[in-house]
Amino acid sequence: xxxxxxxxxxxxxxxxxxxxxxxxxxxxxxxxxxxxxxxxxxxxxxxxxxxxxxxxxxxxxxxxxxxxxxxxxxxxxxxxxxxxxxxxxxxxxxxxxxxxxxxxxxxxxxxxxxxxxxxxxxxxxxxxxxxxxxxxxxxxxxxxxxxxxxxxxxxxxxxxxxxxxxxxxxxxxxxxxxxxxxxxxxxxxxxxxxxxxxxxxxxxxxxxxxxxxxxxxxxxxxxxxxxxxxxxxxxxxxxxxxxxxxxxxxxxxxxxxxxxxxxxxx
Numbered sequence: 001x002x003x004x005x006x007x008x009x010x011x012x013x014x015x016x017x018x019x020x021x022x023x024x025x026x027x028x029x030x031x032x033x034x035x036x037x038x039x040x041x042x043x044x045x046x047x048x049x050x051x052x053x054x055x056x057x058x059x060x061x062x063x064x065x066x067x068x069x070x071x072x073x074x075x076x077x078x079x080x081x082x083x084x085x086x087x088x089x090x091x092x093x094x095x096x097x098x099x100x101x102x103x104x105x106x107x108x109x110x111x112x113x114x115x116x117x118x119x120x121x122x123x124x125x126x127x128x129x130x131x132x133x134x135x136x137x138x139x140x141x142x143x144x145x146x147x148x149x150x151x152x153x154x155x156x157x158x159x160x161x162x163x164x165x166x167x168x169x170x171x172x173x174x175x176x177x178x179x180x181x182x183x184x185x186x187x188x189x190x191x192x193x194x195x196x197x198x199x200x201x202x203x204x205x206x207x208x209x210x211x212x213x214x215x216x217x218x219x220x221x222x223x224x225x226x227x228x229x230x231x232x233x234x235x236x237x238x239x240x241x242x243x244x245x246x247x248x249x250x251x252x253x254x255x256x257x258x259x260x261x262x263x264x265x266x
Contacts, residue, residue: 007049009165014045024257030197032258044046050191120199121259124218125214127190142224148172148225153191154204160243160255168228175245176253177206179216182236187216189224189245194260203258205234210247221256229233 019025021039030038056162060134137158151173159168178190180203192201210226224247231244 007053011049014047015041017042017045022162031194031260032215034196042259057165059077103214121255122192123178124190126201127180127188127192127203127205128182129237130203132205132240133160133193133240134204134240134242136163140167143167143171148174148266150174153177153189153206154193157204157206157243160230161232161241165228172225172227172248173245174223174225175206176221176256177220178259179218179220180205181216181218187212188242189222193262197252205235205242206241207231207244208247209244212247213250221253222250 017038020029021035021042134154134157135137137155138160140155140163143151149171153175155172156168156175159165161224175189177191180188180190182188189206189208193204194201208224209229209231213222224245226245226247226249229244229246233242234240235242
């Protein structure tokens with residue numbers, strides 16, 4: 001890859017990062033807290049690309065001047081004329097360089113794809129093939145007095161399993177997540193939790209019982225209202241505990257702005 005192609009690719013990568021950072025597209029790849037670093041990286045790449053072209057241009061001018069001096073010196077020393085083999089070698093090298101440059105432009109295809117097509121967030125297919133990643137939290141914040149209590153799926157699951165539901169008893173909760181079905185058709189409410197980026201996203205699952213809609217579509221987002229139940233099951237993938245929620249109401253909702261849950265590592 002020649003320097004011009006490298007600079008164009010660098011500039012476009014920076015543009016993609018800025019485009020993702022100034023829109024919600026970046027939330028499909030990294031956690032929200034990394035947005036400033038993403039924008040900074042994009043700005044550095046876009047500034048560095050023209051600088052790389054400028055230094056390449058200056059270097060070529062310097063080398064061209066040096067080549068002219070060397071050619072002039074060679075003509076003074078050799079009066080028999082240039083070697084025909086030198087011209088042939090130069091032509092072969094030039095053709096190889098053109099082919100390499102044309103192939104290098106194919107690297108731009110995935111960049112344009114990232115700008116034009118927003119990939120979907122990880123959903124039920126990944127969730128049901130990965131074991132639940134529920135972790136014991138360091139502590140539990142006091143729940144608000146509202147009824148029902150809006151609570152994240154990860155927070156409810158942690159309180160239900162590791163706090164034995166003490167802070168959830170006699171409280172209605174409202175939880176949002178996407179639907180996943182196991183091989184037997186049992187419904188789960190899931191959020192993909194992440195530490196850094198979508199590459200390390202892992203599911204936290206909540207089994208549903210009670211007043212569940214008769215037809216559930218995998219990956220559809222639901223807002224469910226219900227109450228704590230001590231019932232638990234085991235994830236068949238990694239044998240980790242999955243708590244249940246006794247559902248009293250469920251309704252479809254649009255996909256949230258940030259489809260991933262970061263609350264497990266705060």
